[in-house]
Amino acid sequence: MTTRRVLCGWVNFDERVASHDALAAMLAAEGLGLADVQIQASEIGMVACTQPACTSATDLGAGCMATVLGRPHWPSAALRERAAAEGHAAAALVAWRNAGEDLLQEMRGNFALILIDTRTRRVLLAVDRTGIERLCFARVGSALVFSNSARAVARHPVVLAPVSRQALYEYLYCHMVPSPDTAFSGVEKLLPAECAIFSGAAPVRRFYWQLAYDARGIGEEATLRQRFLALTEQAVMRQYDPRQATGAFLSGGTDSSTVSGMLGKVSGQAARTFSIGFQAEGFDELEYARITARHFGAESNEYYVTADDLIEAMPLIAAAYDEPFGNASAAPTYFCAKMAREHGIGVVLAGDGGDEFFGGNERYAKQGVFEHYHRAPLALRKLLEPLVMNFPLGASITPVRKAQSYIRQARIRLPDRMETYNFLHRDPLQEIFEPDFLAAVDTERPLELAREAYFRCASPAMIERMMHLDHKITLADNDLRKVTRMCEAAGVEVRFPLLDDDLVEFSGELSPRQKVDKGRLRVLFKDALRGFLPDATIAKSKHGFGLPFGIWLNHHAPLKALTDDALDSLGKRGIVKPDYLALLRREHATGHASYYGVMIWVLVELELWLRANT
Structure with missing residues (x-):
């Protein structure tokens, strides 16, 4: 089962061409067909999206059409009512008619927006402020091709973009391809809170929002702590729908514990939580997840990932992502989401974002x-x-x-x-x-x-600049891609309460010392949660979601065979020298298994991705 969410299409103001074959090629890149999407077609282009993840609308009088992927919310009561009655795309068209590009100031939540105005010959592409959704595009002559998948853009017949060597280098450096670059030559992607306007020439990119940092006159610490708790509860409430079976990822850290606890509070029943463990010393944190689950009376579910599981996960990850993706914690994320799906969960809440906006790294x-x-x-x-x-x-x-x-x-x-x-x-x-x-x-x-x-x-x-960098690199380019794509592959929808716009803007009102002070992390965040979270969770040092791949590689013959085959093939591609691959294998085998296992995983996933995409 999959909950693949795809938006794709193209516009050409100068050539009147509509081709279902071109659309089929884009959709096929993501394993979909024409029957899987809703299509808006006109003489200037086509837009397709999967339902119900997307909504589409047309304003014939204004010569406009819009498609929205995601779950935005609207501060304006009138736009909220329009969205509830006719869908988010219809609300976007009203906002465009009233405010032009400033409509983006009216949108909150997670969204990818395509808006086409044939009268003014303009196309607006935009993604949400925190980068939960994504949009990629390529301009070829007078045509603009777009999708939330770089691979789909690359497969359009007028694009046919090859894999970029530059992107492969960036992948090996960053373990993913950082925006605005993509894995394909000539294909770009938007950054968080960025939009692009296309009118036939090169798209003009700009940021329509930036987090303000202003800690002047914000009130007493006690008041701030209460505001934080209220905003966090509101954020979880916005993502909770009693009509859908909802659970929460629970690692045992402060973020996932906060979301799990708030889920139980807003739902009025025991939260259903899902946790992953590893039978490897130094990697298993299930005891902290159990502490949180007991504290909140949650319905706790656990799964231990094994080396055998990785044999399934590694090629699945390579096929699932539109670009090479080397974050090894994608594997446990997949199995955690899969467990939630098997327990009847349709929506899972994740705790990503607390580090990058409240000072947790x-x-x-x-x-x-x-x-x-x-x-x-x-x-x-x-x-x-x-x-x-x-x-x-x-x-x-x-x-x-x-x-x-x-x-x-x-x-x-x-x-x-x-x-x-x-x-x-x-x-x-x-x-x-x-x-x-x-x-x-x-x-x-x-x-x-x-x-x-x-x-x-x-x-x-310095602290806030580092957090701003992490918002872009660690969160939007990496962690959000990891979680959203693996949840899609497992068949569940994921939502991120800690990326609620009101909560993010509140973080900008805190001083740097209320985030990090004298080596202490998440100062106000943790102070506010004392009494709500278990003391052991507050005191816990940050661990991360590591995977003992390097350790298992030394003892699991099938995993070693998969790895050796991939590295041997990669050594013949003219990218990484075989001698360097041999060096990594030797260092891994001589006492540095976990450390060198990280780079070996990155290289294996690159080879598996290249096999699936070239």
């Missing part, structure tokens, strides 16, 4: 330590640096060695410093990649994209 505190270095007087740094870095036998003296390491890292300015541990910085690129491949790519592109997001932040504070 450990690197925020760690990087703050390095920033202290730049607050020291320049004269003092110039005096101490030569003494420390040139200290005789310094590498053999622990305090001196640590000081040297600190200075080396502190010298690198943010956001580049966060990539100092990247796999592709461990060895010279000439030893990793084949010469022809390396000559064809811009190796600085991933850092340039990170710098753009970091410095585009409206706040000058």
Whole structure:
């Protein structure tokens, strides 16, 4: 079973062509046919979408048509009423008629919007503020082809885009393809809160919203804590529909525990929670999930992922994503969603977003330590640096060695410093990649994209700039893609209460110290939840959703056979040197299984994706 949600189509104001064959080619890229979608066709193009995930509407008098994928909500009472009566696309057309591009100020929630105005020869593409939905597009001459799948855009007969070498490099650097790039040459994707206007020439992109950071005059701490709790409850209420069987992912961390607890509160019954475990030391966090479940009296469901499960999951992941995707936690996410589906759940609530808007990632505190270095007087740094870095036998003296390491890292300015541990910085690129491949790519592109997001932040504070970067890279480009696609593959719909617009805007009213202060993470977030969450959950250190792939790889023969076959094939593609692949295998086998297992997974998924898409 699948809940595949697809929006795709094209517009050409100069050539009057409507082709069901072209539409069929786009849909086939995502395993769908013409019978699976609703189609709007005119002499300038076609738009198709799966129902009920999408709504479409046409305003014949104004020469406009719109399609909306997702579940937006409307602050305007009139637009809410129109959406309830005729669908979100009809409300979008009314807002367009009244406000033009400013209609995006009237839309909240998750959405991907296509609006075509034949009278003014304009097409508006937009995605929601946090990037839950996505839109990709390519311009070929006077035609604009679009979809929420980059692969579908690439398969349109006027596009026929090949896989991009640049994107493959970015994938190996970031473990996904960061926006605005996609896996296909000439195909772009929108960033969170971005729109594009097409009028026959190159689409003009702009951000229609940016999180404001203004902590002046916001009230007492106690008032803020109460507001946070009220907004969080409201956010869960917005995503809960008593007509649909709803559950929650529960990892045992503060985010998923908060969502699970609030689900029980707003529904008035025991929340149905779904948790994943691993029978591998250091990876299993089920005990924390059980603490939360007992605390709230939840109906807890658990599943232990095994190495055998990965044999099923690895090719499934490669086929499911329209771009190569290397986040290994996609596998447990799939099995958790599958378990929910098997228990009759149609909608599952996920806790993603708390880290990126309330200060939950450990690197925020760690990087703050390095920033202290730049607050020291320049004269003092110039005096101490030569003494420390040139200290005789310094590498053999622990305090001196640590000081040297600190200075080396502190010298690198943010956001580049966060990539100092990247796999592709461990060895010279000439030893990793084949010469022809390396000559064809811009190796600085991933850092340039990170710098753009970091410095585009409206706040000058380092913590908030890092969070702004994580919103784009960690959340929108990575975690949301992981969860939404794996839930679709498992046959359930996922919703993200902590990305509620009101809650996100509230985060901008907090000071940086109410997010991270002296190494303490999520300061106000956790203070507000004391008494609601178990004390053990509040005190728990961040763990993440790791997968013991590297450990299992040493002991599970079928998994090793799948991996060896994929790496052998990848070594023949002219991308990564066979000698580097052999080095990774040796390092993995000699005591660094978990660490090198990460890159091996990324490389195997690349090969499996290339097999499915080239």
